[in-house]
Amino acid sequence: MSDFKHNPVLLRESIEALLIRNSCDGKQYLNSGIFVDGTYGRGGHSIELLNNLDERSKLFVFDKDPDAITAASLLSLRDPRVHVIHNSFVRMEEELLSRNINKVDGIMLDLGVSSPQLDDSARGFSFLHEGPLDMRMDTTKGVTVAKWLEKADIEEIRKVIFDYGDERFATKIAREIVSRRKIRPIRTTTELVKCVLSVVHKTETGKHPATRTFQALRIHINNELEELSLAFPSFIKLLKPYGRLVAISFHSLEDRIVKRMIRNFELPSDFYSKLPLTESELPKPILRSLGRIFPGDHEILENKRSRSAVLRIAERTAAPFSDFLKSYNPYS
Ligand SMILES: C[S@@+](CC[C@H](N)C(=O)[O-])C[C@H]1O[C@@H](n2cnc3c(N)ncnc32)[C@H](O)[C@@H]1O
Incomplete structure (x- = not known):
């Protein structure tokens, strides 16, 4: 396991958001x-959450990355409250059910890629370090970016780079990748960077020309957005009444999914098409948005990675999940 460091973003804000419960006599913190x-x-x-919890508490931790799991396992040896699960959060519900847990008090998500993943050249996440073009969070399964780029057609490559990178030169980059691979497959980060630089000449201020391409390929190869959308309803199902969901996103595609999902569980998207409704037919929201928080200037100065972060907080209401689903489709 690499010992690269990760600076947690919006740390105090997210732990407070997970633990605060508003009661009639003011704010209280769960411990x-x-x-x-x-x-x-x-x-x-x-670790910060554990510092605020008593010895009877339990913390289940998930990660797809074997290095993260090694780090978590070391913590679990020192702290019996920690239970480590090497899997995607998309499997959270079944993994917890198999451990006889069907309700939880809070779920924390800090989405995307970690600093250790970016800093370890062997993982191939960064255009700044020479390494194999891998980018899988879970290195025990799946297809590397290099392998995917060997077979995908121009349109698939263009679509990924455009949709997940919002890259206006997506068509040129896709064509260049396909033309270069006829001579030699693109196997390293440096080869991909050279390929992008040969067609992207205009740079956005402060951004490396390959930033958008690398982000897009990473999101695609790890199925990041699909997994987030798929998993979201199970997070809501798992929360106890007044349990909190706290999610930090780092780009607008992720944040849009979190925002839309919270809104759909507050008021489903097909609500207006069903009007008028009688009082008994009115949906009882099963989630309540508690807003969003951005990092302050001080945090951004200390930790540049935090500048694009947004934390969203939502609270489960006491309304039953099943009643809500009977008449509404929050997945739409
Ligand atoms: C931004 S880092 C989290 C950093 C962490 N909060 C800390 O302070 O050290 C995101 C982590 O989530 C993991 N990850 C991303 N998508 C995942 C998913 N669908 N399921 C489980 N882990 C995932 C990545 O492998 C990475 O280790």
Whole structure:
């Protein structure tokens, strides 16, 4: 396991958001319960959460990355409250059910890629380091970016780079990749960077020309957006009444999914098409948005990676999940 460091983003804000419960006599903090960290990384958020919880509490931590799991396992040896699960958060519900857990007090998500993943050249996530073009978070399965680029056609490559990177030169980059691979497959980060630089000449201020392409390929190869959309309803199902979901996103595609999902569980998207409704037919929201928080200037100065972060907080209401689903489709 690499010992690269990860600086947790919006740390105090996310732990407070997970633990505060508003009661009639003001704010109270939970100091006991069952919590889940869906994206352990190097445990910045988990460790701070554990510091605020008593010895009867439990913390289930997930990560797809074997290095993150090694780090989490070391923590679990020192702290019996920690339970480590090497899997995607998309499998959270079944993994917890198999451990006899069907309700939790809070779920923490700190989405995307960690600093150790970016800094370790062997992982191939960064255009700054020479390494194999891998980019899989879970190195025990799946297809590397290099392998995918060997077979995908121009249109598939263009679509990924455009949709997930919002790259206006997506067509040129896709054509260049396909033309270069006829001579030699693109196997390293440096080869991909050279390929992008040969067709992207205009640079956005402060951004490397390959930033968007690398982001797009990473999101695609790890199925990041699909997994987030798929998993979201199970997070809501798992939360106890007044349990909290706290999610940090780093780009607008992720944040849009979190925002839309929270809104759909507050008021389903087909609500207006069903009007008028009688009082008894009115849906009882099963989730309540508690807003969003951005990092302050001080945090951005200390940790540049935090500049694009947004934290969204939502609270489960006491309304039953099944009633809500009977008449509405929050997945749409
Ligand atoms: C931003 S880092 C989390 C950092 C962590 N909060 C900390 O303070 O150290 C995101 C982590 O989530 C993991 N990850 C991303 N998508 C995942 C998924 N669908 N399921 C489980 N882990 C995931 C990545 O492998 C990475 O380790």
